Amino acid sequence: MATVSRVLSRFPSVDKKNILKVEAAVAELKFRPNISAQRLVKGSNNTIGLVIPSYPGVFHSFYGIELIRGVGHACEVARQDLVLHITDGRNSLNIGYLGGVIFADIIENSGQIRSALASGVPCVVINNVVRDMAVSYIAVNNYKGGELAARHFVALGHVRIATITGNLKTQAGFERLDGFMKALDDSSISVPEEYVFRGDYSRYSARVGAERLFNLKNRPTAIFAQSDDMALEVIAVAHERRLRVPEDVSVIGFDDSPQGMSAAVGLTSIRQPVFEMAERGVHLLMELISGRRKENLHLLLEPELVLRDSCAARPAMVRSRTRR
């Protein structure tokens, strides 16, 4: 019995003859070691959970897949099993047994985090800044992302600057808008209410928003869409109306997705390190689980502006008209 265990766990000193004998028997009987027993005796289960709220738009574009890829990859490297929970936030999670849990985006499910915390499970929140709970988080500075977009437009001389937001129930959506507006305000550029269209990350909402913006008699010369997907839709609508990008209208997206990169008009976009955030979330969680880290960590990753071809200086015609 013990010898079998030794063979299976590649213990160095076992007689060759026995190794072969055991391996033969294992193959013969299709013997599969019971991992529950192993974990019981070892006292750890090297399993972490990933909780994703199943809210429409959470998987907007490229983001959801990058998130899962990043967490999945980091878990593979760290030899952790990854248990996936896709939840609507109502159910209580069967989480107690996990070594730790990563919560990706908080959308109406902070109760789940609270109860995980209460029962002493190590937790890390990803892609959300959390102020009302004592929990570690790694997020993107979405406020800064909004700022970057605004500042780029301002630097190019634009004055009539509009935005199509993401889902404002998500923190990312809200903060991007906030940073964007504040930065414009800093430059003394006022944004009329009809220049802010509230989308939800879907292409459809971007289409509706773009049409509304292009129908304004004082059409904006620059549009910040809060995801690449939406930005590409804005460009599509522009082309349908014979508006050139970037000559007639400049567009900035958010995500720096491959689709934006390879589009007809290369999309200028705000890059956010989703994969890295996911990976670091796993590493942080491991530190918490192992006790190597005692206090919570709050980390904000910085987005960056990626320049491509969808932005240009304010159109001349417009410039002369609005020149004082």
Next chain:
Amino acid sequence: MATVSRVLSRFPSVDKKNILKVEAAVAELKFRPNISAQRLVKGSNNTIGLVIPSYPGVFHSFYGIELIRGVGHACEVARQDLVLHITDGRNSLNIGYLGGVIFADIIENSGQIRSALASGVPCVVINNVVRDMAVSYIAVNNYKGGELAARHFVALGHVRIATITGNLKTQAGFERLDGFMKALDDSSISVPEEYVFRGDYSRYSARVGAERLFNLKNRPTAIFAQSDDMALEVIAVAHERRLRVPEDVSVIGFDDSPQGMSAAVGLTSIRQPVFEMAERGVHLLMELISGRRKENLHLLLEPELVLRDSCAARPAMVRSRTRR
């Protein structure tokens, strides 16, 4: 000790006083029952694995997310834990302990399936027809999907019919092309080689393909793109060249994604039941695990044509020119 267990598993006959006492202690000590011990004694671990090859394009569009959503949902309902493995096919999977495994798409990782099978783990393959291993599968009739697209074009009177394929290393891509070509052949429509562009599900490849097709002196009047994402890119390229859809060129996609539905030109597409396939995969696996089912099941789900606005009859100009 035993009483604690009874309280936690809601055993009916326990004194109320004791229930309260236990609950208080549990809260006090942040007691978390050890699931490994529970599983050990119960003899089952109610955990299933989902293996997804991390091959570029596997998560093409809408498909990857629907897959994960479907499996995730079914597992939640069946009270199974879902362990996610994203693999490049090279590593051997730590799978032995799982109750069963779902393999989604086989791309250079059939070795993993073979070894899972060999060690006696119940397996289900999703989205692939498997002929060379004794394993259950649930797949979509992609051949039929290709046929549907071809027949629709033929019914509309088209003759110059082209296609932009998906990744032909995937079975789905290959079969869609096969069905498409055979159906055209049945209608005695010949497809010159330059009408078949080998894409890879990426928007970029679709763009390249569309440009090549539109540059042909004998430009096709109908294009079947093997994913909605690619189809939308084809339409975008068409618009850039002042070609109208569907008046000048008809387009069919594959996926019936929400993006195709809400696009400027509603996309006619082939619907494939990804979510359902994923759910049924889980159910099938549960039957296999429990022993309720002894033999393998091979199930082919049927795709269907969803009509929207991106297809029209063969353009008149072309018609007169090619009329015999």
Next chain:
DNA sequence: CTGAAAGCGCTAACAA
């Protein structure tokens, strides 16, 4: 209704 005790399958310490 409740406590005692056996044992789930495995590993690790200890002898041999």
Next chain:
DNA sequence: TTGTTAGCGCTTTCAG
């Protein structure tokens, strides 16, 4: 190098 043995934390008889 190997076999024996004592638990890991829990559930489940079985008495009480």
